[in-house]
Every structure is written in C-alpha cells, then in structure tokens.
Amino acid sequence: MEKPVNGCQHRMTEIFDNIRKLYQFATPCPELAEYIEFFSESSAxxxxxxAGDNRFAIKMFPSWTPTCYINLGQPYQLSVGTTQYQIQQSTDVLILRNNIVERHNLPTDHILTIKFFPGGLEAILGINQAQFSDQVVKLENVLPATLIQRLKHLPDFGERVELLQNFFLSQYKKKNASAYYIDVVQKAIGIYSANNPDFTSSQLANELYTTNKTIYRYFTRVIGTTPKQYFSTVRARAALSAYVTNKKLFSPYDYGYYDMSHFYKDVIRFTGKKLIESVG
Structure with missing residues (x-):
C-alpha cells in the first residue's frame, strides 16, 4: 500500500491491499445468494x-461482476480503463468491471455498493450485463429512481440492505426463475472453480452435456466475454491472491500455469505492471 508523502494521495490496490477494511459488509439472503456477492457501505x-483528511484512491482489477455505486457522500473521480469520469454527489452509477477500475475519493467518501455475480443482474432484473462493457452507466437506467432516493434517505446500512433485498426479491419472483442459459453459465463457473484451473471448454461442455459452441455462445450472451477470457481472469485473480498471501507456498502449477515465467506474464496482462512493481 502506498503511503502519503507531504499530503499526497493514499493509494490502495485490490488483492495487494485489504481494501475491504474500509467498508462494512452484508451478505444477501439465501434466495439471492447465487446472484449477489455482497452489499457494502463505506465506514466513516x-x-x-x-486516509485522515487526505484524498485516496482504490484500484480494482477485472472481475466481470456488475457493480452499483450509490453515492451517499461527496463527488469522486472514476477511471475505467483509460477513460476518466467525474461522478457528482447526486450521481449513482453501474459498471461491469471488465477492465481495470480506479476510484479517486475525497476523505468524505461514502459509497453504498451492490456487487452482482456474473449473470446476476439478468437473473434478478432481466438486464443483460454484456451491453455495459467499458461504460459507466447511470444507475437510474437500471434501478428505479424512486428506490435510489429512498435508499439515500434511510438512516443506516442495515435498513438500506433490507430495502434492496425486498426490491430484488420482488423482481426475482416476477421472473419466476433465471433463464436456462444463465443457469448453464453459473454451473460452468462452479465446475471450473471446483476443479483444476486448466479445465478446458471441451471438458466443461462434456460435464454439462452440451457443446463448445453452446458454452461459447452462452458466455458471450450472459457475461459479455468468451469462456477463455473469463476463466483467464478468474485464474489470474486466484493465483495472484495466493501469491500475495504466501509466496513461499505458492506454486504456479496449482493454477494451470506452465511455470513462474508464465505466471509473471499473466500478472502483467492482468494488472498492467510487473509483479515486483505491483508488490513493491
């Protein structure tokens, strides 16, 4: 984690730093647990x-998880890839997180976050996430403006989570059940996570009694990317997390890499920096 020098901005980087410590978290109810990873809110x-009275930044790597940011505090700057956005106090947004994202915050940062699993947005609200690649979308195009305003006027995190869950449950029950292709994608992700990271698309297709072509079509339809690119992201995140946690016990072979050189190259692709720069 970079420390401030002469009042300069703090900077935290996901995986390398514990960015979760700045927030309070709530897990969704069982009916929504397959589709929503968590709710969180900044802890003052x-x-x-x-950060004290200093500005600070949080850098996050790709995950293909639709994420809503409801602004309960002051303006901030959001970088998605190479594009920068000025997010005003009254502005609430959704991003797909298919690229490197960095939030530059004032000390008065206060964000309510909803992080969906891949396909979760569509399963609950019927909104396909693939259309949001490399964009910052106004949240009122995804959630009712009246709901967002009610959230902002509630006194605490617990009540905000309760309101969101009630809304999502009502919408999900209207859908009755997620579409078949979302179910296939979620099963494929589960199989990959439970098995060796070098599991191929052909092996996934066999496990799901379908074809490579079908798996490819469902992933691009539901997530917005190919199975190869998505699982490459999952592997890089898992391997890098393991490396940062314990370098001595880390083995690239456990994550389907040929050797450490292969892993190092993937870190550069994933983070945009050499591993020594990222850790240093």
Whole structure:
C-alpha cells in the first residue's frame, strides 16, 4: 500500500491491499445468494483511520461482476480503463468491471455498493450485463429512481440492505426463475472453480452435456466475454491472491500455469505492471 508523502494521495490496490477494511459488509439472503456477492457501505471511522483528511484512491482489477455505486457522500473521480469520469454527489452509477477500475475519493467518501455475480443482474432484473462493457452507466437506467432516493434517505446500512433485498426479491419472483442459459453459465463457473484451473471448454461442455459452441455462445450472451477470457481472469485473480498471501507456498502449477515465467506474464496482462512493481 502506498503511503502519503507531504499530503499526497493514499493509494490502495485490490488483492495487494485489504481494501475491504474500509467498508462494512452484508451478505444477501439465501434466495439471492447465487446472484449477489455482497452489499457494502463505506465506514466513516475506518476511512478516516486510513486516509485522515487526505484524498485516496482504490484500484480494482477485472472481475466481470456488475457493480452499483450509490453515492451517499461527496463527488469522486472514476477511471475505467483509460477513460476518466467525474461522478457528482447526486450521481449513482453501474459498471461491469471488465477492465481495470480506479476510484479517486475525497476523505468524505461514502459509497453504498451492490456487487452482482456474473449473470446476476439478468437473473434478478432481466438486464443483460454484456451491453455495459467499458461504460459507466447511470444507475437510474437500471434501478428505479424512486428506490435510489429512498435508499439515500434511510438512516443506516442495515435498513438500506433490507430495502434492496425486498426490491430484488420482488423482481426475482416476477421472473419466476433465471433463464436456462444463465443457469448453464453459473454451473460452468462452479465446475471450473471446483476443479483444476486448466479445465478446458471441451471438458466443461462434456460435464454439462452440451457443446463448445453452446458454452461459447452462452458466455458471450450472459457475461459479455468468451469462456477463455473469463476463466483467464478468474485464474489470474486466484493465483495472484495466493501469491500475495504466501509466496513461499505458492506454486504456479496449482493454477494451470506452465511455470513462474508464465505466471509473471499473466500478472502483467492482468494488472498492467510487473509483479515486483505491483508488490513493491
């Protein structure tokens, strides 16, 4: 984690730093657990303890997880890939997180976050995430403006989570069940996660009693990318997390890499930096 020098901006980087410590978290109810990873909200106490009166930035790597940011605080700057956006106090957004994302915040940062699993947005709201690649979308195009305003006027995180869950449950029950292709994609992700990371598309297709072509079509339809690119992202995140946690016990072979050189090259592709620069 980069420390401030003469009042300069703090910077935290996902995986390398524990960015979760700045937030309070809530897990969704069982009916939504397949589709929503978590709800979170900035902790004023933890943010001040970390950043004090300084600006700070949080860098996050690709995950293909649709993420909503409801602004309960001050304006901030959002970088998605190479494009920068000025997010005003009254602006709430959704991003797909298919690229490197960086939030530049004021000390008064106060964000309510909803992070969906791939395909979760479509399963609950019937909104396909593939259309949002490399974009910052106004949240009122995804959630009702009245709901967003009600959230902002509630007194605490617990009540906001309760309101969101009730809304999502009502929408999900209207859909009755997720579409078949979303179910296939989620099963494929589960099989990949439970098996060796070098599991091929052909092996996935065999496990799901379908074809490579079908798997390819469903992934590009539901997530917005190919199975190869998505699982490459999953592998890089998992391997890098393991490496940062314990370098001595880390083995690239456990994650389907040929050797350390192969892993190092993937880190550059994933983070945009050499491993020594990222860790240093």
């Amino acid at each position: 106490e933890e943010t001040y303890q970390y």
